Amino acid sequence: MAISANTLFLLTLACSTTIHICNAQINITFTAVLIFGDSTMDTGNNNYVNTLFKGNHTPYGQDFPGKVPTGRFSDGKLVPDMVASLLKIKETVPPFLDPNIPDNELKTGVTFASAASGYDDLTTVISRAIPVSKQPEMFKKYIERLKGVVGEQEAMRIVNGALVVVSSGTNDFCFNFYDVPSRRFEFSSNGYQDFLLKKVEDLLKKLYDLGGRTMVIAGLPPMGCLPIQMTTRFELPGIFRVCLEDQNSDAQSYNSKLEKLLPQIQNSLPGSKILYGDIYTPLEDMINNPEKYGFVETKRGCCGTGLFESALLCNSLTPVCENASQYVFWDSIHPTEAAYRVLVKYLEKDLLAKIHNSVGENN
Numbered sequence: 001m002a003i004s005a006n007t008l009f010l011l012t013l014a015c016s017t018t019i020h021i022c023n024a025q026i027n028i029t030f031t032a033v034l035i036f037g038d039s040t041m042d043t044g045n046n047n048y049v050n051t052l053f054k055g056n057h058t059p060y061g062q063d064f065p066g067k068v069p070t071g072r073f074s075d076g077k078l079v080p081d082m083v084a085s086l087l088k089i090k091e092t093v094p095p096f097l098d099p100n101i102p103d104n105e106l107k108t109g110v111t112f113a114s115a116a117s118g119y120d121d122l123t124t125v126i127s128r129a130i131p132v133s134k135q136p137e138m139f140k141k142y143i144e145r146l147k148g149v150v151g152e153q154e155a156m157r158i159v160n161g162a163l164v165v166v167s168s169g170t171n172d173f174c175f176n177f178y179d180v181p182s183r184r185f186e187f188s189s190n191g192y193q194d195f196l197l198k199k200v201e202d203l204l205k206k207l208y209d210l211g212g213r214t215m216v217i218a219g220l221p222p223m224g225c226l227p228i229q230m231t232t233r234f235e236l237p238g239i240f241r242v243c244l245e246d247q248n249s250d251a252q253s254y255n256s257k258l259e260k261l262l263p264q265i266q267n268s269l270p271g272s273k274i275l276y277g278d279i280y281t282p283l284e285d286m287i288n289n290p291e292k293y294g295f296v297e298t299k300r301g302c303c304g305t306g307l308f309e310s311a312l313l314c315n316s317l318t319p320v321c322e323n324a325s326q327y328v329f330w331d332s333i334h335p336t337e338a339a340y341r342v343l344v345k346y347l348e349k350d351l352l353a354k355i356h357n358s359v360g361e362n363n
Contacts, residue, residue, distance in 0.1 A: 030087050031161035032109030034142075034212065035080045036135045036203070037168040039115030039334060043078060044071030044095035046115045051128040053116035058316045059303060063324060063337055071095065073115055073310070075302065075324040076337030080111050082344040083165065096138055103149045109162055112138040115311075118172035119199035122182065126175070132168050133199065136206040143210065159211035163355075166203065167218035167277070169254070172196055174223065178247060179232055193254045200258065201265055208269045214355060216347075217262060218277040219255035222284045224248040227300050228332035231307045241299045243287070255280055275354055282346035286328050286339055293342050294326065301329040308332050 035041045039053070047056045054071065055061075061069035063076035072078050080093040089108050094101050096110040112135040116127035124131045130138070146155040173192070176183040183192055204215060223229060224244030234240050259276040266274040287298045300306025302321040303314040310331040321327060325338040335343070 029161075030089060030163045031158040032107065032163070033080060033084045033087070033089055033093055034109050034139070034159075034162045034164045035093060035111035035113055036132060036139075036164070036166045036207070037113040037218075038117050038129075038132075038171055039073040039113075040078065041080055041111055041113035041165070041167050042071065042073070042095065042115040043080060043093055043111050043113075045097045045111065045113060046129060047071040047095070048097040048099070049114060049128065049130060051116065053127050053129055053311050055115065055311065059314065059318065059320045062320070065092075071115075073334040074330045074337055074340065077340065078337075079167070079340050079344055080113075080165065082340060083163070083347075084109065086344065086348060087163065096142055106142065106146050106149055107158060110142060112142070113167075116171060117168065118170075118175065119168050119196045119203070120172045120176060120183070123171050123175050127171075132166075132203060136203070136210060139207070139210055156211055160213050162212070162214075164207060164212040164215040165218070165277075166200075166207075166215065167279070169196060169220050170223055170226075173220070173247070173250065174226075174229065178223075178229065189250050190253065193250070193257060196254070197257055197261055201261065204265050204274060205269070208272055213271060214273045214275075216275050216277045216351060216355075217258065218279050219258050220251035221279050222248045222287065223251050225284070225287050225298075226333055227306055227329055228308055228310065230299065231332065248284075251280060273355070275351055277347055278350060279343060279347075282343050283328075283335070283339070286342055290328065293338075295328050295338070296326045297321070298328045300327075301331040301333075302327040302336065303331040306332060310334070 046054050055073040056069050056071040058069055061072060064070060084090050084093050093109060093111050094105050096112050114130035116129040117124050117131050119132050121131045121133055143155060143159060177192055187195060207215060222243060224247030229244055229247060230241045233244055262274045262276050266272050286293055286295060290298050302324045303309045304318040309318060310333045314331045324330060324336045327336050328339045330336045
């Protein structure tokens with residue numbers, strides 16, 4: 001599991017928000033949100049992809065406005081929706097592949113993310129999702145369509161002024177290194193981390209070339225605490241469930257490298273601001289200290305047994321828990337809306353001041 005603007009733009013093109021951090025007001029203006037990554041960022045693109053990894057059926061979406069499954073892999077809203085709402089841009093972020101997306105929605109941003117994807121193209125060979133490396137091609141199509149709506153100059157102002165968020169990498173490790181160890185024949189854990197980080201660097205340069213300027217790149221979550229990962233490790237998964245420290249250690253190592261790499265990439269891309277989004281710390285705290293946040297269950301999902309259900313295995317015939325807001329995980333992989341809200345609150349405090357500073361520096 002797994003995250004732009006460096007200038008102020010005309011009010012007709014931008015939406016403003018005042019955020020209170022440490023009793024100080026921070027005014028940040030963004031034109032749009034542009035999202036890349038995996039299922040944590042996919043609000044419905046996979047509905048239009050020939051893949052089994054879809055979340056457009058019940059009980060997904062049971063707590064979403066209207067109680068409808070939209071393709072979001074959760075009971076309700078995802079991080080892109082919450083970030084857009086926090087920034088007073090809009091309440092939900094549509095998937096770019098939706099054929100009925102109105103022109104007005106294009107002006108404030110979309111998501112290009114695809115569930116079951118990753119930085120490593122091998123990740124999508126089986127899932128048939130859209131690899132992160134191909135998502136910039138969708139971004140290009142978005143820009144061309146946007147130009148047709150508002151004109152070339154205005155389109156590039158929107159793109160340059162958007163908050164770009166990228167979150168991926170968990171599927172790469174789970175699909176290719178842990179559960180189906182195809183990449184483990186080629187790489188050590190450190191070697192695979194470096195392989196993925198090169199993919200991240202290539203992606204950010206592509207997004208920059210297309211006009212992205214302020215980008216937030218999420219690190220990895222505590223992968224060893226995902227219910228599905230605990231299930232695959234233990235012979236008696238319903239009885240003995242603890243986080244897998246080796247997988248969590250890999251995530252921490254990757255995150256440390258990513259956090260050090262991003263300033264180097266930023267320095268190579270004039271006018272950019274590239275920030276690390278820490279999702280490991282808040283998720284780990286929710287799991288270790290659930291009572292702080294009102295959670296009662298951290299080791300299994302709300303859907304079904306919570307041990308292995310996700311996508312097709314979490315369906316209309318699958319029983320669900322009584323109150324999803326008391327669970328950190330909705331299914332065996334994905335957090336609940338309640339957990340995502342805690343995560344976004346943490347990121348708000350951690351990142352908005354840094355983004356604000358970058359706006360001042362680049363003006």
